[in-house]
Amino acid sequence: MANAAELAARQALLETAGHTAPIRALARRIHEATGRPVPDPDPLDGGVEARLLLLLETPGPRMSHEHAIVSRDKSGGTGANLRRFLGAAGIARADTLIWNAVPWIIHAPGALNRAPRMAELRAGLDFLPPLLGLLPRLRVAVLAGRFAAAAEPAIRAARAALPVLAMPHPSPTYVCTSPAIPARIAAVLDEAAALLRATPA
Template sequence: MTTAPPGDPAAAPVLADASTAALPGDATAAPLLNDPVELLRRHDALQRPAMQPLLRFAARIRRETGQPVPEADPADGGTAARLLLLLETPGPSIRGTGFVSRDNPTPTGRNLRRFLTEAGIPREDVLIWNAVPWVIHAPGARNRPPRPAEIRAGQNWLPPLLALLPRLAVAVLSGRVAGLSAEVLRDARPALPVLLMPHPSPTITCTSPAVPARIAAALAEAAALLHLPGRSAA
C-alpha cells in the first residue's frame, strides 16, 4: 500500500531517518508488513465485518478491470472509517504485501505513520485507498505516474467507494493525482469536506520544509473536523 510517486527510493531520507521500526511512543503503531506473522494476521483480520464490503469492492474492481488491486488494511477502520485518505496508486513494492497500508515497509509508509501519529488520528477512524486503486506497473518495472486514462478510470470507482462509508466525515487527497479527484468526491457527496495535501513520499517531503508543514496542517484540520479530543475546527 503505501503508494509513492515515481522515484520513491528505498533508501531515501524519511523526515528524520529512514528506519522502518515502530515509532517510539506511537500508540497507533503496528508491526510492519515485512513480518510474515503480522502479514498472516492481517489476512485473517480481513474477515472483520467492517472489511467485508471492501473485500467485495476490491474483488469487483479486479473482476471488471482485470487489474491487481490490493486490499484495504484491516488494522484501520474499514467501512467504519470517518476519514478517507486517498493516495495516488499502489507502488511496485505493494506486490510483496497486498495491502494499502501505512505499515508497508517503505520510506513512504514510514512517513505516513509519522504524520498520522503526530496528527493524533486513531487508526479506527481512517481508511487509506488510492485514486487509481490497481497496480499500474509491470512486475519488476520502475514506478511511473498514472496516465490520464488510468486516472479517469480510477475516478469511476470513487462514488461506489463513498457509498460504502456511511460515517465518512472528511476526505484528504494526498498528491497531485489524488487531488484531481476532488470534484468527483464533491459531486458524489456535496457536504463532504475535501482537503488537499502533498504526497508523503520522501522524494516530495524532502524538497522543502514547507511540504511536511503542509501535510501536518492538512491532517490537523482533518482531525479537527473529526472533533477529536484537543482539536477544534477553525
C-alpha cells in the same frame, strides 16, 4: 508488514473482519472490471466505519501482486511518513481508510515506479462513488498528491457537503524537497483531525 509472517497475519485478519468485507467486495469488482490486482484495505483501519478517507495515488511498485494490502504499515518511506504524520495529528487508526485514486496495481512485477496515466486515473475515479457509498460515517476526505487531487470533483458530486482537503503526497520524494512540504502535510492533517473532533463519532 516488512516480512511474510506479518503480511500473512494481516491477511488472516481480513478473512474475519466484517468492517472491511464490503470494501473487499468492491476491490474484487474492480479487479473483474480491469483485470488488474487490487489491494485490500487494512483490517486494522476503520473500513466502512472510517470517518476519514485518505486518498493516495496508486499502489507502489513494491506492492505484491497477490494478497496486497493498502496500509500505513508497508515498509518504505511513504509508510513511515504516513505513520509519523497521522500519529502526530492524533488521528485514530479506526477513523481512517487509506485508498488510492487508481486502486489497482499499475506496475508490472519488478518494474520501476511510474505515475498513473490520465486514462488510468479517469478509470480509477469511476470507482470512487461506489466506495463513498460504503462509508456512511465519513466526515472528511484528504487527497494526497496531484493525482489524488483530481478526485475532488467526483467526491463533491457524490457527497456535496463533505469537506475535502488537499495535501502533498507523503512520499520521501516530495517530503524531502522542502521544509514547506512536511509542514503543509502536518497542517492539513491537523485540520482534518479538528473536523473529526468537531463532529460526533
